Amino acid sequence: MTPSRDSIIRLRKVTLHYGGDEVVREVDLDIRRGETKVILGPSGVGKTTILKAILGLxxxxxxxxxxxxxxxxxxxxxELVKIRLKMAIVFQGGALFDSMTVGENVSFRLREHGLAPPGEIEERVQSALQFVGLAGAVKLKPAQLSGGMKKRVAIARALAAKPEVILFDEPTTGLDPINAFNMELLILKLKESRQVTIVIVTHDVGSALRLADSVAMLHEGKFIFEGSPGELQQSSEPVVRAFREPGSIVL
Ligand SMILES: Nc1ncnc2c1ncn2[C@@H]1O[C@H](COP(=O)(O)OP(=O)(O)OP(=O)(O)O)[C@@H](O)[C@H]1O
Ligand SMILES: [Mg+2]
Incomplete structure (x- = not known):
């Protein structure tokens, strides 16, 4: 395919499997520079698998x-290592190193890949932690943090590397309603303040509607819907409707 200037990530006829059955079959996806794209779908449909493929894992x-x-x-x-440096992923559980402090976690990638001069690292860590509202936590260990705080540290770690794309795997799953709300506010703040492309995978329709510029819905190995949050709300496609309003299905 001819390289695109508008899209930062493109999938063309991509088939993914782990040796057994195909997880996704010949899917196309376009993620435009600077947009917030939500990949929506039920558990086990292949959302994390798509993120792994985008990261070259x-x-x-x-x-x-x-x-x-x-x-x-x-x-x-x-070569993939270089490509991955353009991106940062925020894993579902945060995936912090338990033996390191918050500050060491946030600076790990910068040090590991020499992404910032040593004199700049502390400032980058501070500014990333400040962005997520955890400036005071730099010396704490992950064990001293709540689940919501761990996820925010994971976001700070992603931000510190100044990636072009941030991938979020289920950012609100497993959080209580207040932490989930705060997580959405943080993603919205990120969307407004940084020129970064955001990719979110989730099964939460409400989150998709609140956060996305555009939504792609995955069902049985294919994207069956792609459009704006407004179009998602209006879609009469039966699978989209059933996912949006489970109560509308008569069992
Ligand atoms: N490492 C693996 N080896 C073999 N099969 C896998 C592996 N990882 C995932 N799968 C299978 O691939 C399919 C898609 O999994 P994936 O984790 O991408 O789903 P998901 O949409 O992210 O689900 P969830 O919302 O529960 O996180 C599932 O059937 C899963 O069992
Ligand atoms: Mg997943």
Whole structure:
């Protein structure tokens, strides 16, 4: 495919599996620079699998994946490392290193890949932690944090690396309603204040409607809907309706 300037991530006819059955089959997806894209779908449909493929952690069985103008599906591992530096992922549980302090967690990638001069690291860590409202937590260990705080540290860690794309895997799942609300506010703040592309995978329709510029819904290995939150709300596609309003289905 010809590299795109408008899209930072593109999937073309991508098929993914783990050796057994196909998880997704010949899917296309376009994520425009600077947009917030939500990939919506039920549990087990392949949302995390798609994120892994975008990060080059899972090679497609067939099809092409383009990240920032480069086709990555056949790149050797050392080239993939460079591509991954353009992106940061916030995992579902935060995935912090328990033995390190919050500050060390946030600066880990900067030090590991030499992404910032040593003199700048502390400032980057402080500003990232400030953004997520945890400036005072720099010396704490993950065990001293609540689940919501861990997720915010994971966001600070993603931000510190100044990526072009931030991928969120189920940012609100497992949080109580107040922490889930605060997480959405944080993503909205990120959306407003930074020129970053945001990709969110979730099964939460409400989150999708509140956060997305555009939504792609995955069902049985295919994208069955793509459009704005307004279009998602209006869609009469039966699977979309059933997912949006489970109460509307007569069992
Ligand atoms: N490492 C793996 N090895 C084998 N099969 C896997 C692996 N990871 C995921 N799968 C399978 O691939 C399918 C898609 O999984 P995936 O984790 O992408 O779903 P998901 O949409 O992210 O679900 P959830 O909302 O529960 O996180 C599932 O059937 C799952 O069992
Ligand atoms: Mg998942």
């Amino acid at each position: 899972l090679r497609p069985a067939s099809g092409e994946i383009e990240v920032d103008g480069e086709e990555i599906s056949k790149l050797p591992e050392r």
